[in-house]
Amino acid sequence: MPGLNQVDVKRIERILNIVLDDARPPVGRCRLLSSGFAPYHTFQLQENIAGFKGCLGCGNCLDACPLLAREPRRRERTPQRTSLALEALVAEDCDRCDNCVLVCPQVDTTIKHYIVNTRMVEGMARLLHKAERDEEWIIYDL
């Protein structure tokens, strides 16, 4: 959950790029690289959950995943709405679009801005290339 003191992307750039270059859902690892809950994010609770980086189970990442949108039958394998479910459903077929990272409330805005500023154009070009290749296969199959 982005707070006032978010992670400095320069300090984690190397590991962040390794995570984002991997063809597996990056959101869980980006969440762990983020700063987590701040004390002012919540109602008064008995326990102190400052720094909590766990998945909230909100399902935003599943809803924003283009692979699951293209192949909705994958969603039938589990009703869970967690990053673990996303990882199980996508596995190594990830498009590397980073949508899941951008919509996760537990990932710092600094990481999101880094992705938007440095990786989106490259990612869109890769997806366009993939879509063209898939289209060629469809035409070939006809």
Ligand code: SF4
């Ligand atoms: S949203 Fe994009 S980056 Fe995340 S798992 Fe789906 S295809 Fe991969």
Ligand code: SF4
């Ligand atoms: S978007 Fe929601 S469900 Fe996905 S990893 Fe973040 S907190 Fe968990």
